[in-house]
Amino acid sequence: MADIITVLGNVATDPERGSTATGIPTLNFRMATNHRRPDGAGGWVDAGTNWFEVRAYRALAENAEVSLTKGDAIVVVGRLKLREWEGKDGKRVSVEIEADSIGPDLRRGRSVYHRTSHAPAPAADAASGGAGAGELATVGAASPDVSAEAWGAPGSQGTPF
Numbered sequence: 001m002a003d004i005i006t007v008l009g010n011v012a013t014d015p016e017r018g019s020t021a022t023g024i025p026t027l028n029f030r031m032a033t034n035h036r037r038p039d040g041a042g043g044w045v046d047a048g049t050n051w052f053e054v055r056a057y058r059a060l061a062e063n064a065e066v067s068l069t070k071g072d073a074i075v076v077v078g079r080l081k082l083r084e085w086e087g088k089d090g091k092r093v094s095v096e097i098e099a100d101s102i103g104p105d106l107r108r109g110r111s112v113y114h115r116t117s118h119a120p121a122p123a124a125d126a127a128s129g130g131a132g133a134g135e136l137a138t139v140g141a142a143s144p145d146v147s148a149e150a151w152g153a154p155g156s157q158g159t160p161f
Helices: 058-067 123-127
Strands: 003-012 017-020 027-038 043-057 073-087 088-104 115-117 136-137
Touching: 003 043, 003 058, 003 088, 017 073, 017 136, 043 073
Parallel strands: 043 088
Antiparallel strands: 003 027, 003 073, 017 027, 027 043, 073 088, 115 136
16 A cells, blocks of 8 residues: 655755666656744744655656756655665665656746647658657647736736636
């Protein structure tokens, strides 16, 4: 039985691309979660930071690699794993999340979604430098520069979705 968790925090290190011995794409990074609590005087105090090693595989690793940078506010859903290892000070434990899903925390910012497809590109596209067979191709990509008009501001003609 796996322990499925959802964690909200920040990308704490630059994501590192890798692969398994069998060639499966991987992405690893550290994630920090900061906890705050009321101080009793109407303010807030920091109550500590938890650190997680996040590991992603296959398409999630490929998409996260081009989407995440250090400092991004994210939501990670995955399987919790505790790993024991021997350090200078004796036994240590690292907390890992094998990610099933990673996304932006939209409470703290905006995002533009670009759907990807694993379908082979037509031969004409591949010859002209488009995505080839087995590569990710962007489908219905919108410009990342989203204006207030696109978000339904007065006088707008619609939404970006």
